Amino acid sequence: MLKQHLQMKLGQKLAPQQIQLMKLIQLHTLEFEEELERELEENPALERAEDKKEDDYEDLGNDYEDEGSESIDTDFDVNEYIFDDEPSYKTASSNYSADDEEFDNQSLLTEGQSLYDYLLEQINLINIDEEDLKIAEYIIGNLDTDGYLRRETKSIVDDLAFSQGIYTTKEKVEDILENYVQKLDPSGVGARNLQECLLLQIEKKVTADKAVSLAANILRHQFDALTNKHYNKIMQKYDVDEDDLKDALDEISHLSPKVGGNFDTQTITINQEIIPDFVIQVNENKKGGQPDVIPLLNSKNAPTLRVSEEYKDILTTYSHDKTSAEHKQAALFIKQKLDAAKWYIDAINQRQNTLLQTITAIVKLQKEYFITGDDKSLKPMILKDVADITGFDISTISRVVKSKYADTPNGIVYLKDLFSDSLTNDDGEEVSTKEIKQHLQEAIDKENKRKPYTDDALVGILKEKGYNIARRTIAKYREQLNIPVARLRKEL
Numbered sequence: 104m105l106k107q108h109l110q111m112k113l114g115q116k117l118a119p120q121q122i123q124l125m126k127l128i129q130l131h132t133l134e135f136e137e138e139l140e141r142e143l144e145e146n147p148a149l150e151r152a153e154d155k156k157e158d159d160y161e162d163l164g165n166d167y168e169d170e171g172s173e174s175i176d177t178d179f180d181v182n183e184y185i186f187d188d189e190p191s192y193k194t195a196s197s198n199y200s201a202d203d204e205e206f207d208n209q210s211l212l213t214e215g216q217s218l219y220d221y222l223l224e225q226i227n228l229i230n231i232d233e234e235d236l237k238i239a240e241y242i243i244g245n246l247d248t249d250g251y252l253r254r255e256t257k258s259i260v261d262d263l264a265f266s267q268g269i270y271t272t273k274e275k276v277e278d279i280l281e282n283y284v285q286k287l288d289p290s291g292v293g294a295r296n297l298q299e300c301l302l303l304q305i306e307k308k309v310t311a312d313k314a315v316s317l318a319a320n321i322l323r324h325q326f327d328a329l330t331n332k333h334y335n336k337i338m339q340k341y342d343v344d345e346d347d348l349k350d351a352l353d354e355i356s357h358l359s360p361k362v363g364g365n366f367d368t369q370t371i372t373i374n375q376e377i378i379p380d381f382v383i384q385v386n387e388n389k390k391g392g393q394p395d396v397i398p399l400l401n402s403k404n405a406p407t408l409r410v411s412e413e414y415k416d417i418l419t420t421y422s423h424d425k426t427s428a429e430h431k432q433a434a435l436f437i438k439q440k441l442d443a444a445k446w447y448i449d450a451i452n453q454r455q456n457t458l459l460q461t462i463t464a465i466v467k468l469q470k471e472y473f474i475t476g477d478d479k480s481l482k483p484m485i486l487k488d489v490a491d492i493t494g495f496d497i498s499t500i501s502r503v504v505k506s507k508y509a510d511t512p513n514g515i516v517y518l519k520d521l522f523s524d525s526l527t528n529d530d531g532e533e534v535s536t537k538e539i540k541q542h543l544q545e546a547i548d549k550e551n552k553r554k555p556y557t558d559d560a561l562v563g564i565l566k567e568k569g570y571n572i573a574r575r576t577i578a579k580y581r582e583q584l585n586i587p588v589a590r591l592r593k594e595l
Contacts, residue, residue: 124450128457129502132378132403135454139406142447148440149447152409218250218292218363219243225287237269238276239283242293250292250363251300252280291362298326304358314350317341321351329355332593379510380404381462383473396473398462401510405455410444457495461503464492469521476513479542481535484522526570539570540580547586552594 130138143149222243226236241263245254256273263269263276284293290307294300305319321329321337328336338348384397414437466473468488472480486504490497504518523535546564550556556564558577565572586592 123446124453125499125502127450127454128499129505131506131508132380132401136403139451146440146443146447148411148414148437149408149444150411152407218246218248222246222284222287222292226283229283231283234269234271235279235283237267238263238271238279241267242276242280242284246293246363248363249361250289250294252284252293252295256280289359289362291359294362297360298322300360300362301355301358304362305354313347314354317343317347317351318354322355332591334593377508377515378403379515380458380507381509383462383466383509383511385474385512393470394474396466396470398459398466398509400455400459400462404458406451408448408451410441410448414441457499458503460493461489461495461500462509464489465518465521467492472521473511473513476511479538481521481523481537483524483535485524486522526572534570536580539565539572540584542568542570543577543580544584544586547581547592550592552592555589555592557589 127135127138143151223240226239226243231239242252242259245259246252256276259276260271260273263271280293285303287293290304291300292303294303302319302322305315305322308315320341325337325340328340334345334348337343338345343351378401380401382399382401384399386395386397388394417433417437465484468482468484469480471482472478474480486497486500489495489500493500504522507518509516509518520537523537526534526536526539542565543561546556546561558574558581561577561581562572562574565577581588
């Protein structure tokens with residue numbers, strides 16, 4: 104049975120301006136610049152201010168009454184947009200680097216022949232039956248960008264029957280793959296796994312060289328021992344000494360695991376250099392002591408904007424005509440655009456303020472690191488530490504550091520790399536986990552590769568340095584640094 108009843112609910116809902124601000128904050132410099140250009144194109148009431156003045160935008164904002172975005176009354180007071188004694192809306196920021204350096208986006212567009220096109224050219228030059236040619240072309244179309252065939256042969260047989268009307272067998276497809284597709288250049292194309300890819304390449308080296316022959320035997324019969332670096336087992340199997348094995352491994356190292364890597368994909372590849380969002384300056388202290396560390400915004404993050412004078416004049420003209428419905432509708436449209444421009448300028452101001460306060464807090468916590476550039480100088484720092492200093496929410500800090508970089512005297516730094524947990528050393532001091540990882544990396548870099556350190560040995564090395572860490576923690580840090588276990592680091 105249907106019933107009607109009243110119900111009250113209390114909830115929170117983000118205003119459109121807040122959503123817009125959150126989106127702007129998480130954009131890095133290049134994305135922000137693109138978003139700004141898009142907004143300037145879509146809203147003619149918003150424009151760049153050509154001249155910088157000493158006006159305080161926030162003071163002007165106090166004279167503006169926000170009408171709200173959900174409903175707009177056509178009977179509005181045009182004077183709220185007209186400022187006879189005040190300058191135009193605009194944002195201005197002195198947070199530029201000293202030389203006001205422009206970070207230009209340098210993009211490289213490359214488009215060339217794809218692996219697919221290259222293989223099709225070759226297969227069409229071979230004397231092959233028409234049906235076999237179609238199967239070969241279909242196999243080539245199923246290769247990935249690395250040149251591997253990762254689909255099951257049975258699936259290809261089914262697809263040929265349903266989509267091409269070609270009824271064949273699994274054996275026929277494998278025969279065409281092995282006798283036609285895998286014979287094409289580059290060597291190794293059409294392989295179904297890494298072992299087959301390397302074998303196809305080594306087998307095309309027609310030579311009586313002992314190292315090549317041994318390399319082929321290892322790849323064919325001792326591939327698992329090779330990948331696990333069981334070198335003693337391989338030497339015993341083929342009755343060779345260490346020098347012979349080194350020569351064979353050298354031959355294998357010259358083979359390519361991704362034969363399609365030298366070809367362009369069928370889409371355009373865009374390589375963009377990193378544009379830093381912040382500039383960190385380190386200036387010598389005139390009074391002596393530690394240098395001063397000054398955080399600045401990249402100039403592209405501090406655009407100078409204002410509400411269009413021309414649109415305010417048009418609004419004044421149309422609003423004086425209370426009788427014309429067309430003028431009234433035009434005035435309403437202009438008012439909406441002026442609202443949007445004011446909201447956008449407010450959001451840009453808040454974005455600049457949020458970014459600058461956040462980087463200032465980070466510099467305060469990591470001042471020593473910015474001076475020395477040494478990872479060992481990094482202090483333990485989490486998002487909450489920055490949030491406590493700035494007063495912003497942790498989610499806001501997370502948006503600020505996302506995909507953002509800082510240009511420091513010691514190179515460009517990814518902001519997220521400055522954050523780390525803490526551990527307590529033997530002296531009772533809190534140290535960053537990045538500092539411990541740095542010592543771990545150094546220990547592994549200096550180890551004897553013939554007898555690399557085990558995780559237990561690394562525990563002892565770090566304990567000598569004052570870091571009492573469990574073996575499982577060493578294993579976790581080693582995996583985070585993409586360092587394999589001792590057995591896989593072993594070299595001859």
